[in-house]
Amino acid sequence: MSKLLKIILSMIPLITLLSCTGDESVTVPIFENGGLLANTSSLSATTSKLIEGIYSVESGSDNFGRNVVIKFTGNTFSIFTGKNFAYFVLNVGIKDSSIVFEGYWRFAQDSKTGLAILRLDANEGGKQIIKNNTPNSSFVLRGSFGDGNNSTQNELILRYIRPINKSKIDFKILAHRGGGRNLDQLPESENSLGMMQIAESFGANGIEIDVRLTNDNVPIIYHDENLSPRLVVGEFAIGPIKNYSYAHLLTLCRLKNGELIPTLKEALETIINKTNLSVVWLDVKDPAAIPQIIKLQEEYVNLAIAAGRKLEILIGLPDDTAVEEFQKQPNFQNAASLCELEFDTVINSNSLVWAPAWTRGPMIDEVSRMRGLGKRVFFWTLDGPEFIKVFLDEGAADGILSNYPSIVAYEYYIR
């Protein structure tokens, strides 16, 4: 018996230990004192676009595969790889006619990350790019990458092969929950303003965000029905989000990485003014929010036009209750929407986009029928690289919603 008692007593601290949250966040590695970019001049957007392309990996292919995609995403450069589905997020600057890239790399489906540095020397293409000449195979980016805050462990050499795929359709790479999930330990919380601003660096040109309503009728961006430690930090924030006023939410809790829960207004302002995203899918989690969403959609479409931004704001209708509420609204047919339901519902709602679950397959015939009616088709939520390839091969999608937009970006642009 005394043996048994010892086991029981020893289990109590173990159980207590296991009761800890276990939440671990991944810190994005950064160069100390701004690294080499601290004393560089900036590169124009036009010149930056010239660097985009498919590059062969002459050194570093063990980690990143034979070919990679380099894409300018508005403020930063991203590299998308086929092996390990890594992505790099790199800032850029010009120093002595050479172009310097500094930032971090990360495996999309793993928390492995580290610093990376690349340089396009003046005599290996840097000077030509700065003069706005198109690149050729003599363009070589040389540098290194490492684990954590080490950037010099492994050599990385990339040589330009060709331009990236530019298809005839305006293909949408949509990032789930504003850019990615908390589960994937990203630098910003899911559905936060910060996440929306870095979604493009993951390869997205559009985002999906979730709209709910507080008990004082403020549309906010939040995924789950309840407040929980999965999404927020705030000891006294418990239970359904619709129990809380906006003031209570702002006072009692923060998103997982410390951000405030954004309102729909703040989200749309951020998307218009701080990103180049071209589409936002407002996933209606609470149909009672639809009247306000339609008003805000109209207001912010006009603001986007005034700001010279090409931005499509789509009201996402995920179920019959949302469709019913949507169709009750006067002039609902003029409100741009995306419908996840069946053919007739898409037509009756005058939705611009049909968004079926990817698990239904590429549905070539149904997609053709939709396209014949002028509708586009976005599939959700497609994360597996092998399935993303299939959908792209079939040419079935006008857009793919994914938790890993960097994988979609690689598979799409490498074609």
Added chain:
Amino acid sequence: MNITSDKHLISILVVLLVLSSFTLEAQSKILTNANSNFKIGVEFGGGYGFKLRSTNKLEGDYSSSGMNYTLRLKWGLGNIFGAGIETGYIAISSLKSTSQVTPLGVTDISASLNAIPALFIVTAQYANLQLFTGLGYYNVMSTSTVFNSTIESSEWDFGYLVSLGYAYPINSTYKIGAEIRVNNISEVQITNLSAQLKLMVKLFEW
């Protein structure tokens, strides 16, 4: 990988492992104690508990402790092992704060977090020592007042209990004792460690 879910799963497995090892020994005792009677009893407990890991980020007079109470109906064979249901009240934490600066202005804050368990328990006893393990749900309740507006919110969350107790018989009907308890409300990552004094009353025996 969902680290949090995995840890909770491991926790539950550990509880079941401990329980199974204990009940195996208890069962062997039953076989050697064929005269054990079937008993139904009720237990009342009261004490003080502490929340083990604070997630409070608000400034002010924060307390992660409070009174805990337990009401338990228990049945089983003799004094060896049995089952039961348990409820009670757990004061988890509270906060009072004045002139807190928020994005919407300055406000006083008053908040509290409490829980009512509804657990199915399994017990095992050797001499005067008792082990309780339980699985079930907790009704977690929050009351908060900010900007002079009060909101009450609650939800049911999965959780478990592990408890070790000592019982001293006063007579054939009453026992008194004490218990060290760990209540874990897994879904909201709340762990409460408490110590309670208790009174046990035998209702029926045959």
